[in-house]
Amino acid sequence: MLPRSRHPLSRRAFVGRAAGALGTTLGTAVVADFGTPRRRAIAAAADRLRHGAPADAADDEQFWREVRAAFTVAPSIVNLDNGNVSPSPRVVTESLVRHLEMEQDAPVLVRDMLGPGTANLARELAALLGCAPEEVAVTRNATEALHTVLLGYDLRPGDEVLTTTHDYWAMQNALDQRAARDGIVVKRVAVPVPAASMEQLRETIEGGMTPRTRLVLVSQPVNLTGQFFPVKQICEMAHARGADVVVDGAQGFAHVDFKIADLGCDYYAASLHKWLMAPIGTGLLYGRRDKLAKVWPLLPTAPAAPKDVAWKFMDIGTRSMAPFVAIGDAMHFHETLGAARKEARLRFLTRTWADRLAKVPKVRFSTSFASPEMSCGLASFSLDGVDDDALQRFLRDRLGILVQSIRYDRASFRGVRVTPNVYTSPADLDAFCDAVERVAAKGLPPSGRS
Missing domain, CATH: 3.40.640.10 (Type I PLP-dependent aspartate aminotransferase-like (Major domain))
Known part of the structure; x- marks a missing residue:
């Protein structure tokens, strides 16, 4: 005999639970639960910045520390490959898990109720x-x-x-x-x-x-x-x-x-x-x-x-x-940060690492920085005399720094793509730049050494 559900619900209670979730997530306005201390902190920090220009918030590390705390990012990893797939903030992951569990309670009922919500x-x-x-x-x-x-x-x-x-x-x-x-x-x-x-x-x-x-x-x-x-x-x-x-x-x-x-x-x-x-x-x-x-x-x-x-x-x-x-x-989190504020932060992060590595003679950029509108939070570079794939592996396997090595023969393109995100800290970028500068000066270390 199969075990009974650990959460027995009457049909009325189940419908009420699903309807409540729909009302929270897919109502006429997107409304996430900002009742927890962490969520309130982000909302309050964003409210503090609402009268300033978006560019003024780009280097407001007090605000971005609050944002970083909303993610379950492993401290041992510096993730600069968000252009591939980005981690979700905790509130999004919790919503996903909650609704997956609801689907397992009664898949057909939940599909019928959540489907129209799209x-x-x-x-x-x-x-x-x-x-x-x-x-x-x-x-x-x-x-x-x-x-x-x-x-x-x-x-x-x-x-x-x-x-x-x-x-x-x-x-x-x-x-x-x-x-x-x-x-x-x-x-x-x-x-x-x-x-x-x-x-x-x-x-x-x-x-x-x-x-x-x-x-x-x-x-x-x-x-x-x-x-x-x-x-x-x-x-x-x-x-x-x-x-x-x-x-x-x-x-x-x-x-x-x-x-x-x-x-x-x-x-x-x-x-x-x-x-x-x-x-x-x-x-x-x-x-x-x-x-x-x-x-x-x-x-x-x-x-x-x-x-x-x-x-x-x-x-x-x-x-x-x-x-x-x-x-x-995810939309509510994005709107709480502010689209223009987020863009300014991403451009600030990219220019932070790119301006530093621009001083390294061996660095070659594939990204145009001729004017602000030509790039933002995604940029690519290569290092003279260093294989891009080998550099990616070294950063990942030895230092826990994630970037994306790309080879695209149709465009005769090779390079290393770097994509920080809103949870990225200046310390993360320093660790990345330190590593690239070290490789530029001394080359990649022999296998087994960092």
Whole structure:
């Protein structure tokens, strides 16, 4: 005989419990429980800064110590690889675990009750983006969202899709498959590294356009280097030539402060488990309402389903709703920090380590620091005479410092990507810079020594 649940609940009590959770996390406004001392401390610290300029808070270490304490980050690890997957603050992890346990109490009931709540979640994500709720779909990551557009957008043989050599490999693979299957033409332009100006980047994209260009894919920012593009100008140029624009925002959403109108794009995709710090396996897809009918869902919906709403992309079968519910807590944490304040902190952290390593003769940057709008919290470098993979392994295995070594042959790119986050301290960056300076001066130590 199977053991009885350790938490026996009547159906009425169970429904009440689930409804209460929904009211907290997916209500008409995103409301996380800030009743604990730690959560109150962050809210109070943010309130203290509310009248100041965001840049003034960038180096306010008293505030950022409160933020750091909201994470369960191991003190023995210096995590500078948040552009891969970021840890979530404790409040998000607790929400995820709580709703996973609820699902195990009665999976079908919880799915039926939490599932409709994703409409509320779409409304909250739409508010962050500055668009209509019908234009937002909740996905599992940016790759799923972008593949939906790249593989579902109406194209005919001979139509061209323009992208760059620096766009993410999964999107390149999708376009190559589309070319092989449907006879479209994929054009790729080489991105200057580092770019001299936003105008140079705009001209690079313009130089790849032809009368047959139907769709333009651009990253904001590029995952390799953190390079931002003048997306608004690119969209205006593309629209004037009859092309639509899809933006890969996997590294941009909740990284910098913007609204979708600031970009002017037709489609936008993001992973929420990076800079929003939501649970792993969460993302979003935005589509302009008048452009949604151009995109076929990867998984078909009912024939009578509306064609001009992004929700048509969310019918993907059975899945756990717990990660999606916890997105609400991540959004509230993000909003408590303040999007502009967070952007200022990320730029401050990057410039802190980059300015220091810029004094090392052997360091070469792939990221442009020509003007503030060209980069933020993601930057890449290489060290003359030192293998990038070996440097990554040394930092990780000997010192507990996590960075990302990247080799991307399509773009002839190699480098080490560094991505701090809001819980990163100046001491973390000092430890990283100390190590790189030591390697630059003496080389990598022999195996078995640090």
